[in-house]
Amino acid sequence: MCLPNTRRCCIATMCMLSPLLCASQQTPGNFISFQVPGAALTLPMSVNDSMAVTGYYLESGGYPRGFLRNADGDITTFVVSGSSLTSPVAINAAGEIAGNSVTGSDFYGFVRYANGSIATFNPGGTYPGYTDVAGINKDGIVVGGYAPTNGVSPEHGFIRNVNGTITTFDVPGSDRTQPVAINNAGEITGVYWFDGNVHEGGFIRSADGNITTFGGTPVGINAEGSIVGWSILEGGSKEGFERNPYGTIKPLDLKLAYGAPPNMGITEAGSIFTSSSVQGAQGTGVFLEPPYGTSISLLFPGSYNTLGTSINDSDVITGTYYLYTYVNPGNHIAVQCICGFLWMPEADNH
Numbered sequence: 001m002c003l004p005n006t007r008r009c010c011i012a013t014m015c016m017l018s019p020l021l022c023a024s025q026q027t028p029g030n031f032i033s034f035q036v037p038g039a040a041l042t043l044p045m046s047v048n049d050s051m052a053v054t055g056y057y058l059e060s061g062g063y064p065r066g067f068l069r070n071a072d073g074d075i076t077t078f079v080v081s082g083s084s085l086t087s088p089v090a091i092n093a094a095g096e097i098a099g100n101s102v103t104g105s106d107f108y109g110f111v112r113y114a115n116g117s118i119a120t121f122n123p124g125g126t127y128p129g130y131t132d133v134a135g136i137n138k139d140g141i142v143v144g145g146y147a148p149t150n151g152v153s154p155e156h157g158f159i160r161n162v163n164g165t166i167t168t169f170d171v172p173g174s175d176r177t178q179p180v181a182i183n184n185a186g187e188i189t190g191v192y193w194f195d196g197n198v199h200e201g202g203f204i205r206s207a208d209g210n211i212t213t214f215g216g217t218p219v220g221i222n223a224e225g226s227i228v229g230w231s232i233l234e235g236g237s238k239e240g241f242e243r244n245p246y247g248t249i250k251p252l253d254l255k256l257a258y259g260a261p262p263n264m265g266i267t268e269a270g271s272i273f274t275s276s277s278v279q280g281a282q283g284t285g286v287f288l289e290p291p292y293g294t295s296i297s298l299l300f301p302g303s304y305n306t307l308g309t310s311i312n313d314s315d316v317i318t319g320t321y322y323l324y325t326y327v328n329p330g331n332h333i334a335v336q337c338i339c340g341f342l343w344m345p346e347a348d349n350h
Contacts, residue, residue, distance in 0.1 A: 003044045004295075007194065009224075023243040028116060030343055030344045030345065030346070031300055031301070031341050031342070031344075032341060032342040032344070033300075033321075033337075033340070033341055034069060034073065034075070034339065034340045034341070034342070035339045035340065036057040036067050036075055036077060037075070039057040039058060039059055040057075040058050040060040040061075040062075040338070041057065041338035041339075042055065042057045042060055042067070042320070042338070042340040043055050043056055043057065043278065043309075043338075043340070044069075044177070044309060044310070044318040044319060044340040044341075045088055045089050045090065045310060045318075045319050046088070046089065046090045046091045046309070046310040046318070046319065047091070047310050047311070047312050047316055047317070047318040047342065048091045048092060048093055048095070048097070048312060049093055049312045049313050049314060050071055050093065050095070051070075051071035051312075051316065051342070052067070052068060052069065052070050052091055052095055053069040053091070053318050053340070053342065054066065054067065054068050054069075054090070054091040054097045054099075055067060055088055055309075055318075055340065056086065056087050056088060056089040056099075057077070057139055063084050064085050064086060064087050064282075065077055065078070065079050065086050066078045066079065066080075066086040066087070066097070066099065066112070067088075068091075068095075068097065068112075069340075077118070078112060078118075080101040080103075080110050080120060081118070082103050083101040083102055084103065084104075084105045085100075085101055085102040086101050086110075086278055086347045087099050087100045087101065088112070088200070089133055089134065089135070090133075090134075090310075092136045092137060092140065093137070093138045094114055094130060094137050094138065094140065096111060096112065096113055096114060096115040096134050096136060096140050097112040097136075098110070098111050098135065098136035098142045099110070099133055100131060100132065100133050101120065102280075104128070105127075105128040105133075105150050106122070106127045106128045106129065106150070106203065107118060107128070107129065107130045107131050107150060107179045107312050108117050108120050108121060108122045108129070108131045109121050109123070109131045109133040109142065109160070110133075111140070111142060111143060111160075115290060116323075119164070121137065121160055121164065121166065122146070123144075123146040123156075123158035123160070123166050123168060124146050124147065124148040125148075126341045128150040129146060129147060129148050129149060129150060129151075129197040130146060130147040130149070130150050130154065131144065131145075131146045131158075132144050132145045132146065132154045134178075134179050134180050134181060134182075134190070135179075135180070135181045136182070136184045137182045137183060137184050137186065138184045139162060139184070139186075140162040141156065141159060141160065141161060141162065141182060141186065142159070142160040142182075142279060143149045143157070143159050143160075143179040143181075143182045143188050143190075144157075144158055144179055145157055145158070145176075145177065145178040145179060145190075146158050146168075148189065149172065149214035151165050153176060153178075154176065154177075154178050155175075155176050155177070156169070156170055156176075156177055157169045157170065157171075157177040157178065157179045157188070157190065157193070157205075157246070158169050158179075159188070163336045164174040165228075169205065169209070169211075170192075171192035171194075171203050171211055171213060172211065173194060174192040174193060174194050175192075175193045175194055175195075175196065175214050176192060176197060177190065177191075177203075178190050178191045178192070178326050179190045179205075180218055180219060180220075181218070181219070181220050181221045182221070183221045183223050184223050185207060185223060185225065186206075186207030187204060187205065187206055187207060188204070188205040188221075188227050189202065189203065189204045189205075189218040189220075190202070190203055190205075190215055190218060190244070191203075191218065192213070200217065201213050201214065201215055201216070202214050202215065202217060202227070202229060202243075203218075204217050204218075204221070204225070204227065204243075206280045212247070214243060214247070214249065215231065215249075216229050216230065216231040216241050216249070217229045217230055217231065217261065218242075218243075219261075219262070219263065219264040219265070220264050220265040220266050221266070222266045222267055222268050222270070223268045224245055224268065225245035226242060226243065226244050226245060226266055226270065227242070227243040227266070228241070228242050228243075228252070228264045228265065228266045228272055228274075229238065229241055229243075229264065230256060230261065230262060230264070233277075238255075238256040238261075238262065239251050239256070239262065240252035240254040240256055240262075240272075240274060242266070242272065252285055252289070254272070254274050254287055254289065256274060256275075256276060262274045262275040262276070262291075263275045263307065263308055263309050263319075264309075265308075265310060265311040267311055267312070267313045267315060268313045269290075269291055270290075271288065271289065271290045271291060271311065272288070272289045273286055273287065273289075273311045273316050273317055274287050274303050274308070274317075275286045275287075275307050275308055284305045284306065284307060285297055285298050285299035285305075285307050286299075286306055286307070286308035286317060286319065286343070288311075288315065288317065290315065297344055298317070300341055302322035302323055302326050303321040303322055303323055304320065304322050305320075305321065305322040306320075306321045306322075306341070306345070307319045307320050308343075314345070316343065316344055316345070317342070317343045318340065318341065318342050318343075318344060319340070319341060320338060320339065320340060320341070321337070321338075321339060321341050322337070322338055323336040323337040323338075324336065
């Protein structure tokens with residue numbers, strides 16, 4: 001079971017397959033592999049500048065539960081008390097984790113503090129409702145979308161301040177407003193729908209509440225206010241873009257993955273990553289474009305799919321990789337590993 005989040009929805013719901021044994025290890029190509037002990041699959045969602053990783057994992061036949069992997073490789077698992085689903089989405093520099101949880105028919109947000117305590121919240125103030133947490137910044141401010149009733153897409157944006165108070169907002173004239181990320185300056189980017197939910201566009205909301213709209217679908221924002229995202233071209237293909245803090249938009253020469261909307265991110269220095277179609281490979285990899293130097297296509301050694309989900313300001317990328325084996329007769333697929341990874345620009349021993 002996973003939250004119906006159009007951006008991050010359980011990177012691969014199809015992955016609830018067989019259990020696997022995949023130990024943490026250093027691998028070729030600056031990759032580190034890791035797995036929550038006893039998990040059938042491990043899905044990292046966010047890495048901070050201290051190399052701490054959060055995400056969720058599934059035991060065979062179970063529901064998503066949260067994990068925190070520290071820089072030394074030690075893994076702590078956790079659940080929101082009483083919940084059937086705990087799904088972290090982001091971790092900040094202080095080690096605070098924001099995510100989503102479900103109890104019965106109630107979909108709500110949570111913050112797990114560095115001391116392990118957890119606070120839950122519902123921006124709509126009524127139950128059942130639907131909360132879709134999208135991000136948390138260095139100050140512990142959480143953003144996302146919410147709807148006052150369960151079973152519908154988020155309709156409004158929310159900002160949860162560090163004292164627990166919540167501010168809601170909408171893009172003027174919109175039918176729906178869905179924040180997707182917040183930076184350390186308090187700027188929020190996201191998607192809004194208009195004309196009866198027929199068309200969509202992007203927005204940026206400044207820390208003082210001013211909203212500017214633009215074309216395309218934002219995915220990430222850095223500390224300077226540069227935004228990355230994608231647009232659909234004629235014929236249905238996707239093209240990446242970068243919008244600088246002054247509002248200028250330029251296309252990106254990225255090999256965006258087919259199918260689901262790509263994960264993307266941009267660092268303070270301007271490095272951009274995306275899930276990409278890897279040339280010469282059957283599956284999907286990660287494409288990293290540093291502001292200076294040679295672009296890199298990344299595929300975990302031997303994997304069919306390598307899906308990046310987050311990048312920190314040292315260009316360290318986390319995500320999930322899939323190892324399959326074809327079994328005769330009929331070339332049926334057997335899953336060897338659905339594991340987490342860290343990719344380092346330099347081969348080190350974190």
